[in-house]
Amino acid sequence: SEQAVFLDRQNDYAPWNGGDFITNGRGDCTSGIPVHNPGGARYLVTAGHCFAVGEVIRNKSVRIPLGTNNIIGPVAVRDFLTPYSLDAELINTNSSPYTWRGGTAGQSPTTKSFAGALTSPIGAPVCHSGAFEGDRCFTIQQNGITKQIEGYWLSSLVRATGSDPQAVGQGDSGGPVVRMIGNSMYGVGTVTAGEGVWTTCSNWSPQTSRKCYPTLLYTDLGPTLTKWGISVN
DSSP: OEEOOSSOTTSOOSSEEETOEEESSSOEEEOOOEEEOTTOOEEEEEOTTTOOTTOEEEEEETTTTEEEEEEEEEEEEEEOSSTTBOSEEEEESOEEEEEEESOOTTSOOEEEEOOEEOOOOTTOEEEEEETTTEEEEEEEEEEEEEEEETTEEEEEEEEEEOSOTTSEETTOTTOEEEEEETTEEEEEEEEEEEESSOEEOSTTTTTOOOEEESEEEEEEHHHHHHHHTOEEO
């Protein structure tokens, strides 16, 4: 279902949405898919390479900079530093059932609720909703990938390609990856990295110099849900 909103990715408030600008005050990422455990505790998934356990995360970008600086919550658990880990962590916070879709800051994004979670096959269409790049869409080319990225071995990765040379950029890490089936939206993963020949991102330049890539690598949501016994809100 669609929800009328009056704020945006950098001026959000609890209950927090996926697709928000988030920071620990030193680096930027994007809030991912909202989840909960059987006891009702709520979280936001984001990329495990973003922040350390215990760090307090805020709704802000230090790279641009912009945002309300409102506190979202601390990182509760993380799976990243061990060999063949998931690139995933959970922010302990009051999360909504929604994620931002559409444009990024100043472009009037809307929100949409989740119908559940899916593991998507090769050839399926998916989109990510990064705080910096907004909605960008792809086709899955390969799944079940194990890959070393910047010295860390990561598992359960999915590769998806599209025609946009600036499909995913620095700061989009952790953002929701979703699949539409009819009018229903399903969570499928969280942004991990970009691949291919990079170009300087046009969003926010010249305020900041960021690298953007044509190919998306994301972490499959299924193993993340299983690891921590959580479900999509």
